[in-house]
Amino acid sequence: MGAAAQGYRTILATYLKPQRGRFWGLAIALLGGIGLQLLNPQILRYFIDTAIAGRQQRSLVLAAGAFMAIAILQQGLAIATTYFSETIAWRATNTLRLDLARHAMDLDLAFHKAHTPGELVERVDGDVDALSRFFSQFVLQVVGNGLLVVGVLFMVWREDWRAGVTLSLFALVAFGVLGSLQTLAVGPWGTYRQISAEFYGFVAEHLSGLEDIRANGAVGYVMDRFYKILRRWLAAFHQARFTSTLLWGSTVGLFTVGNAIALAVGAYLWSQSAITIGTVYLLFYYATLLQDPIERIREELEQLQQAQASIQRIQDLLGHQTQVSPGGQGVLPTGALSVELEEVWFGYEEVGEWERGRVGEWMGERVDGWASGSIDESTTETDKADKPHPPIYPSTRLPTYSLTHPPTYPPTLQSLTLHLPAGQTLGLLGKTGSGKSTLARLLLRLYDIQRGQICLGGVNIAQVPLRELPHHVGFVTQDVQLFQTSVRNNLTFFNAHIGDRAILQTLEDLGLMPWLEALPQGLDTELGADSGGLSAGQAQLLAFARVFLKDPGLVVLDEASSRLDPLTEQLIERAVDRLLVNRTGIIIAHRLKTVERADQILILEQGQAVEYGDRITLAQDPNSRFAQLLRLGTVAGSI
Numbered sequence: 001m002g003a004a005a006q007g008y009r010t011i012l013a014t015y016l017k018p019q020r021g022r023f024w025g026l027a028i029a030l031l032g033g034i035g036l037q038l039l040n041p042q043i044l045r046y047f048i049d050t051a052i053a054g055r056q057q058r059s060l061v062l063a064a065g066a067f068m069a070i071a072i073l074q075q076g077l078a079i080a081t082t083y084f085s086e087t088i089a090w091r092a093t094n095t096l097r098l099d100l101a102r103h104a105m106d107l108d109l110a111f112h113k114a115h116t117p118g119e120l121v122e123r124v125d126g127d128v129d130a131l132s133r134f135f136s137q138f139v140l141q142v143v144g145n146g147l148l149v150v151g152v153l154f155m156v157w158r159e160d161w162r163a164g165v166t167l168s169l170f171a172l173v174a175f176g177v178l179g180s181l182q183t184l185a186v187g188p189w190g191t192y193r194q195i196s197a198e199f200y201g202f203v204a205e206h207l208s209g210l211e212d213i214r215a216n217g218a219v220g221y222v223m224d225r226f227y228k229i230l231r232r233w234l235a236a237f238h239q240a241r242f243t244s245t246l247l248w249g250s251t252v253g254l255f256t257v258g259n260a261i262a263l264a265v266g267a268y269l270w271s272q273s274a275i276t277i278g279t280v281y282l283l284f285y286y287a288t289l290l291q292d293p294i295e296r297i298r299e300e301l302e303q304l305q306q307a308q309a310s311i312q313r314i315q316d317l318l319g320h321q322t323q324v325s326p327g328g329q330g331v332l333p334t335g336a337l338s339v340e341l342e343e344v345w346f347g348y349e350e351v352g353e354w355e356r357g358r359v360g361e362w363m364g365e366r367v368d369g370w371a372s373g374s375i376d377e378s379t380t381e382t383d384k385a386d387k388p389h390p391p392i393y394p395s396t397r398l399p400t401y402s403l404t405h406p407p408t409y410p411p412t413l414q415s416l417t418l419h420l421p422a423g424q425t426l427g428l429l430g431k432t433g434s435g436k437s438t439l440a441r442l443l444l445r446l447y448d449i450q451r452g453q454i455c456l457g458g459v460n461i462a463q464v465p466l467r468e469l470p471h472h473v474g475f476v477t478q479d480v481q482l483f484q485t486s487v488r489n490n491l492t493f494f495n496a497h498i499g500d501r502a503i504l505q506t507l508e509d510l511g512l513m514p515w516l517e518a519l520p521q522g523l524d525t526e527l528g529a530d531s532g533g534l535s536a537g538q539a540q541l542l543a544f545a546r547v548f549l550k551d552p553g554l555v556v557l558d559e560a561s562s563r564l565d566p567l568t569e570q571l572i573e574r575a576v577d578r579l580l581v582n583r584t585g586i587i588i589a590h591r592l593k594t595v596e597r598a599d600q601i602l603i604l605e606q607g608q609a610v611e612y613g614d615r616i617t618l619a620q621d622p623n624s625r626f627a628q629l630l631r632l633g634t635v636a637g638s639i
C-alpha cells in the first residue's frame, strides 16, 4: 500500500497541477454540498418541534422555505461537482494517455516484440480509465466524507452524550465490518480485469493475423479459444458480481441495524424526557446520514485497491526505459554515406518478462566481463591470457560464463566487418534466418549492437541522435505498412514541408500515376483497410516513393521476394535504378537481376560473413559461393 500510495501521490501531483483552478472549484462544490447535508436535519428538527409546540405558522413556512432553498442549492452544487470532476478526470486521463502513448512509441522494438498491441491498448486505455475517478474525486471524497462523519457525530454528541457514544461505536464497527467484507471482493475483480486484458490482447493479435488464420484454416481453432476466454470471463464476472452483491446486502443490513439503534436510543432518551420528539427524528436522520459517507469512503478505498494494479502497471510502463541509447551530438554528412562495420556483434534479447528490468545490468556485466577477460569461455587461463581480445562465440555453441546470470543475447550477427564506400551498392545474400534483416535494423539503430561499431559517412551511429538517423537512412521492407490516412500522409509521413508537386513528380517517375488517378480524391483519398487496392509490388513502389521524398544518403532495400507481374517488376527495376543514383545502397536481394547492380557481395550464414568481396572478382572465382549461385541461376535458395 505504501508504494502504491506514493505512486498515486506522484501521478496525482503530476496530472492535477495544471488543473489547480478547477480542482478548487470542485473542492468548494463538493465540500459545500457535504456541509449542507449537516444543516438540513437541524431545520427538520426545528420544524417538527415548532409544529408540535403549535407555534406561529410563519416560522414553519420560513423553515420549510429554508429547507427547500438548501435542497435546491445542494442540487446546484451537485451539478457543479459533476462538471468539475468530469472535466478534471477527462483532461488528466487524456494527458496521461498521451504520455503513455508517446512513451510506448519511443520504446525499442525489443519491448514491442515482447508485448502484444492488445496489452498496450489495455495499458494506455483500460488502466488509465480505471484511474479517472482518482483524478477527479478520490482525495476530496475521502476527506469530505470523513469530515461529514466527524460532523454528524459531533452534532449527535452535542445533542446527548449517550447518543454520541452509541453512534460513534456504531460508526467504528461499520467501518471495520465493511472494510473486512470488502477485501473479499478484491480478488475476484482482479481476476476479472486480468481476463479482460487477456481477451483484448487475444482479439487484437488475431485480428491483425486474420489473413494467415484464414489462409491456414485456423478459424475454428481461434473461435474455440475465443469462446473459452469468454467462458472464463463470464465465470469471473459472476464471481466478482456475486461478492459485490453480498457486500451490498451486508451493507444494507448493517445500516438497518444502525437505524434501529438510533431509534431505540432516541425512544429511550425521549421516554426519559431528555430530548424532544424533533431531536429523536434528528438522531434518526443523522444515523441514516452516516451510511452514505461511510459507504463512500469504503468504495473509494476499494477502488484505490483495485486501481493499485493499474497504477503499478502504468508506472511500470512509464519506468520502462528503451534499451537503445538516445545517441550523442554526432552529425551525419549529407549525400551518399559510406558504411563501415567493425567487428559487429549482435543478439536479440532472450529473457522472460519478469527479468526485463535486469537486462541492462546483465549487459553491463557482460560487456565489462569481456573487457576485463573475466568471462569463462570454457578455455583455460593460459588460453585467455594469450587472447588479447574478448572471447568470440563459436558458431555452434554458446559460451559458458562465470557470471551469476545466464547469457541473454545469443548472437544473431557475429564479428561482422564490412567497408562499403559512399555511392556503392552491397548485395546482401543468405539463407532465411541468416541475419540479413537484422543487419538492416541495426543500421537504423532499431536495436543497439552489443559490440563493435557501425559508422555511416565516417560517423559512429551510436553518437548520432536517434531521431536523426531515419532522415539519412531509407529502409524499404518487404512488408510495407500503409496507414489509414490520406495517400499524401502515407507518402510524406505527415511532413508538411513536402509539397504536392514533389509527390506527384515522384509518383509519375515511379509509374504510379495510373493508380493515383483511379483514386476518387487523388492525394486526399483516405486509404482504407484494403490499402487502396494496392498489390504487394505496388505497395513497395509506394514505399520507394517515401524514400525518394525523404532523400536519404543510404538506402536499405529488402527486395520483394513474392512473384511480381511483369509490369510491376519492370517498374520496380526502374525505381531501384533511380533509387541508387547518388546514394549508397544495401539490397537484400532475392533475384539475380538485382544482384547485378551490386558493387560488393556479402553472403551471410548463421549471422557470420561466409563470403565478402567485390562482385566481379567473386563472380570470376569458380570456387566462390557467389559463382556457384550464379551457376545455379538463383540467389534466393540455399547455397
Ligand SMILES: Nc1ncnc2c1ncn2[C@@H]1O[C@H](COP(=O)(O)OP(=O)(O)OP(=O)(O)O)[C@@H](O)[C@H]1O
Residues within 6 Å of the ligand: 113, 348, 349, 412, 430, 431, 432, 433, 434, 435, 436, 437, 438, 439
Ligand atoms: N525480434 C526478434 N527477436 C528475436 N529473434 C529474432 C527477431 N528477429 C529475428 N530474429 C532471429 O534472428 C535470426 C535472423 O533473423 P533475420 O530476420 O535477420 O533473418 P533474415 O536473413 O533476414 O531472414 P529472411 O530472409 O527470412 O528475412 C533468426 O534466427 C530469427 O529467428
